[in-house]
Amino acid sequence: QKExxxxxxxxxxxxxxxxxxxxxxxxxxxxxxxxxxxxSGKSPELIMSIYSNGDKEDGRFTxxxxxxxxxxSLLIRDSQPSDSATYLCAVTWDFNKFYFGxxxxxxxxx
Amino acid sequence: xxxxxxxxxFQVLKTGQSMTLQxxxxxxxxxMYWYRQDPGMGLRLIYYSASxxxxxxxxxxxxxxxxxxNKREFSLRLESAAPxxxxxxxxxxxxxxxxxxxxxxxxxxxxxVL
Numbered sequence: 001q002k003e004x005x006x007x008x009x010x011x012x013x014x015x016x017x018x019x020x021x022x023x024x025x026x027x028x029x030x031x032x033x034x035x036x037x038x039x040s041g042k043s044p045e046l047i048m049s050i051y052s053n054g055d056k057e058d059g060r061f062t063x064x065x066x067x068x069x070x071x072x073s074l075l076i077r078d079s080q081p082s083d084s085a086t087y088l089c090a091v092t093w094d095f096n097k098f099y100f101g102x103x104x105x106x107x108x109x110x
Numbered sequence: 111x112x113x114x115x116x117x118x119x120f121q122v123l124k125t126g127q128s129m130t131l132q133x134x135x136x137x138x139x140x141x142m143y144w145y146r147q148d149p150g151m152g153l154r155l156i157y158y159s160a161s162x163x164x165x166x167x168x169x170x171x172x173x174x175x176x177x178x179x180n181k182r183e184f185s186l187r188l189e190s191a192a193p194x195x196x197x198x199x200x201x202x203x204x205x206x207x208x209x210x211x212x213x214x215x216x217x218x219x220x221x222x223v224l
Binding site: 004008031032034042043044045046049051088090092096097098099100101102103 | 141143145150151152153154155158160166168169200204210211212213214215216217218
């Protein structure tokens, strides 16, 4: 059984702080890793992808991948109230089969 | 460029009724997917199509059928709806970018089965 685990939260951070979201997965042969943001009542929106160990930065977002420890994380710097959403981690083991975590709800307080 | 579109946006069915959810993408992507999302359970893959003419089962295929009508369209059919199929259904398509397979989602269909 492939599993992707996330803390459901809510994670509350003050505006301007760093939000740290974590995700663990069960299979060592996983290939690709994604972070999606989902606002309430809306569809998931891709914000980051990462395929190799290390850090990948895009604006205020940094994805970190550690395949040996089987975790992937997302850091959001200078958090804004507009970042308040549910963040979904997704992993592929087969190129076309995506497995999603249940999501972490982030609240950024003004 | 509309991206991924889905119809209908909302639907209420009675147990045993059938319906087809429609999905279309205008991004020339080869792969398309159907997911369901239930509260607290994230997204679960129902079926996917890696290319025109092919379909494969995902994590939760029971009670569903799919058709990849052409490269643009991928439909999901419920032959005999059950209350357990009450959910939000998302269609997605994907493109190979930077060595990975990145998905883009449609707006979703909210289905209630009474």
